[in-house]
Amino acid sequence: MEGVKHIVAVASGKGGVGKSTVTVNLALAMAAEGYRVGVLDADIYGPSQAQMLGVGEGVRPQAAGENRFLPLEAHGIQAMSMAFMVDVREPMVWRGPMVAGAFQQMLTQTKWDDLDYLFIDMPPGTGDVQLTLAQKVPVDGAVIVTTPQDIALLDARKGIEMFRKVKVPVLGVVENMSLHTCSQCGHQEPVFGAGGGERIATEYDTRVLARLPLALSIREQVDGGRPSVVAEPEGDIAASFRDMARQVAEQIAASVGDSGPSISFSEE
């Protein structure tokens, strides 16, 4: 893809497990590591990246010549989403081929500016958009997000199988909402069970990239348009995402070759 070096898909079989939250934080963490980063929100029916990046309703991308659009910029990364094209309050009543078409248009008509990494926030499931993506886009790797509960793991397996079938390497599993810490008494509980990420990673010979807690701050920050990596850059959550970003970059560099960040920051 023009203007994009590497493409990473972030997927989950099941909806609501925190895939968009992980995508946006991972993208911002990768940018904090010094890379040029973009996010493509492929969730045509329920795009959430606009809100998570704090892009106001009704903000539209600028046209760049005929049939091309400039991505919007937020917190130092580039972003494109269906939410920038339509009224998000209106329900989308589109059939599969129209969704696949809209997705492909976003893929081909966005004028990304010299990205090291484009993260694609996939819609949940293994339908048209995922297939279009697998067939038309050179995805370098996939990150699978799941909660530790059995029903989510079952769907995460389907996601992993799908990427394997289309020969996209699975870079690892993110176990989200692993452990809840009570903000009143500090008691910890595995609300959605324990060890699921590890089990599935072992089963498919991949790794657990991170275990993220079920935390009020993660939800509040992302809902408020300032994801944890931006809101609390020195916090534990941001540290987990920075670590995840480094693992993703290392794995992709190992498989396709890379020269590191194209922009550099001074040493801290």
Ligand SMILES: Nc1ncnc2c1ncn2[C@@H]1O[C@H](COP(=O)(O)OP(=O)(O)OP(=O)(O)O)[C@@H](O)[C@H]1O
């Ligand atoms: N670790 C977490 N702790 C607390 N809340 C979280 C966490 N991860 C995600 N959430 C919250 O859970 C909700 C669902 O998250 P998100 O939208 O990222 O999931 P998703 O898998 O992308 O959903 P969809 O299937 O609708 O695309 C959001 O309100 C988000 O703020």
